[in-house]
Amino acid sequence: MTLKTSLKIIIPRNFRLLEELERGEKGIGDGTVSYGMDDADDIYMRSWTGTIIGPPNTVHEGRIYQLKLFCDTDYPDKPPTVRFQARVNMTCVNQETGMVDPRRFPMLGNWKREHTMEDILISLKKEMSTPQNRRLHQPHEGNDDQRVEQKGLAARCVVM
Template identity: 80%
Template sequence: MDSEESRVVVPRNFRLLEELERGEKGIGDGTVSYGMDDADDIYMCSWTGTIIGPQNTVHEGRIYQLKLFCDKDYPEKPPAVRFQTRINMTCVNQETGMVEPGLFPMLANWQREYTMEDILLTLKKEMSAPQNRKLHQPPEGSDDQRMEQKDLAQRCAIL
């Protein structure tokens, strides 16, 4: 039997339940975490993430809050990722806080096996990359006051 034929595709909701369970247990050294934004969201669309900035960078000791939106096509397609906390990074749109898929290879080359945990860990690693590790950052406590992107929230409601 061909390995493609024997590959089991886990349904979206089961996959998200697995990710939720893993997120609730904590990840690695505790500098990255994630969970559901609203426990009553039966479609499991809206998630929050936290990254504590890596040592020996301008991000050290800072706490970054993110929103992740998994529409009905997740995990076939990547979630939309948006920094709530203002941050200067080469892959983040400064006006919207969105992580730009074309500038963040993990989203541009998304594979079904990738998880929200992978995204957060890769973003943390990206903070340490030469092009980001010394970029001037907005003052601490400058959480984003931008409006939520309505189209992302509406996609969840349409499911």
């Protein structure tokens, strides 16, 4: 008589993030997607920066998009929050905040523990190539078109 059991090993959060960091530092695929930690001294490994180089034959071609990914303490059980640093016109991105909307971006909306930050960036790059996003007019690059919270930054500085 044989007894079949399925054991699922759950990798602790920090080990998982260390694996992702190592993979990000080695470089990914063709080099059009990359990511790493914002602060090497952050022992909780929460704040990350991602980069996507826009795919060819789209309005995104040749553009470099910086994103912020925030992995709260419940990552990887819950997805990170993902925000584009500069304006981008995509159906899954809030135009005012740059946040990727989980209701419009299936990878975040149907999150699985096995997904990684690399998967998110690759999926966003693929999303740029979809028929609904590949030809959408994009804001001009540069400081004049930065989001509201970045425009207001200079106004908050006070010289004494």
